Amino acid sequence: MGTVSAASTAFASDNAAPAHPRALQALHDVNEGTAAAYGTDAVTRRAADALRQAFDAADAEVLFAFTGTAANIIALASAVQPWHEILCSDVAHVLLDEAGGPVRLSGAQLTRLPSDDGLIAPAQLDHRLARLGAVHHSQPRIVTITQSTENGRVWSAPAIGEFVDHAHAGGLLVHVDGSRIANAVAALDVSPAEAIADADIVTVGGTKNGMLFGDALLVRRPEHFSGIHFVQKQIGHLASKHRFVAAQFLAMLEDGLWLDTARHANTMARRLSTGMTAMGLRLASPVEANEVFVHLPADVHRRLAPSYAVHQPDPAVPVVRFVCAWSTTESDVDDALATLRVLL
Ligand SMILES: Cc1ncc(COP(=O)(O)O)c(C=O)c1O
Numbered sequence: 613m614g615t616v617s618a619a620s621t622a623f624a625s626d627n628a629a630p631a632h633p634r635a636l637q638a639l640h641d642v643n644e645g646t647a648a649a650y651g652t653d654a655v656t657r658r659a660a661d662a663l664r665q666a667f668d669a670a671d672a673e674v675l676f677a678f679t680g681t682a683a684n685i686i687a688l689a690s691a692v693q694p695w696h697e698i699l700c701s702d703v704a705h706v707l708l709d710e711a712g713g714p715v716r717l718s719g720a721q722l723t724r725l726p727s728d729d730g731l732i733a734p735a736q737l738d739h740r741l742a743r744l745g746a747v748h749h750s751q752p753r754i755v756t757i758t759q760s761t762e763n764g765r766v767w768s769a770p771a772i773g774e775f776v777d778h779a780h781a782g783g784l785l786v787h788v789d790g791s792r793i794a795n796a797v798a799a800l801d802v803s804p805a806e807a808i809a810d811a812d813i814v815t816v817g818g819t820k821n822g823m824l825f826g827d828a829l830l831v832r833r834p835e836h837f838s839g840i841h842f843v844q845k846q847i848g849h850l851a852s853k854h855r856f857v858a859a860q861f862l863a864m865l866e867d868g869l870w871l872d873t874a875r876h877a878n879t880m881a882r883r884l885s886t887g888m889t890a891m892g893l894r895l896a897s898p899v900e901a902n903e904v905f906v907h908l909p910a911d912v913h914r915r916l917a918p919s920y921a922v923h924q925p926d927p928a929v930p931v932v933r934f935v936c937a938w939s940t941t942e943s944d945v946d947d948a949l950a951t952l953r954v955l956l
Pocket of ligand 1: 678679680681682684705706758761762789791792819
């Protein structure tokens, strides 16, 4: 019988990466005896403190969820009433990749704003804010932005600061989808607090950055998200054995491991994109974090597919995404470049 070789998933997604040994060790270490359930245990308290400390947010509430989609939905659904409007970019994960979950579970309207790879100009908010108070229109209540963005871009500290201040001045709350916040912090080389500016609530990614599972919510202004614990419970993301999510966050935050893993992923993306441009390929977006979007002729992508499973976000556009993770090695990158060189 012949063997069937599967395409490598090395650049398919940071979700394809294995879990970091220190996250797995934390799971093993916390698996000792009994502990209070549903987030009332000591490990969860310590993990929440570590997150508050990392983001310099002493008064924030911290919640944990199994997935980034759930964390985003909990944040948005607890901010709005059904007559409200949630604003997001035209490439937002909440818009394109959450199967309508934010709309279904909030009842609110989700409105896309034009963006540059997910980076939204503050003035884009003004068109929507002009509808405030008019009974015929959904009322803008919260804007969600992504750091780093779905297209691998990073909001600089001044840009996100200006955007959040503009949103607040218009009466909007701000959510940051930080499923890849560590990649943004590492890329910017600023403090985590600077990378989220004055945002009211932040999804803090864990899974994509080395955890087996788990993302967190940092709720800096809990008074605007009063039902948040009930929403978390309703959608089934209040983990009973909560300590197993929390222990992984503790491990990742300890000694800055979460930024080391992200920095490494970013470095691999830079190595990959530099090699691609050196062989004449054209990048579709500047490479600022751990994702590379590159123009690939359809026949090259077709011939690459048996070797590498890489995602083409829009079937109508010949742009392919390569994602680097904490586990991507230099030889992974060099092998992919060698394969591309042959195909070209
Ligand atoms: C920007 C962004 N937000 C949220 C998510 C959702 O994460 P999950 O797949 O854990 O629900 C993803 C996943 O790819 C993402 O890329």
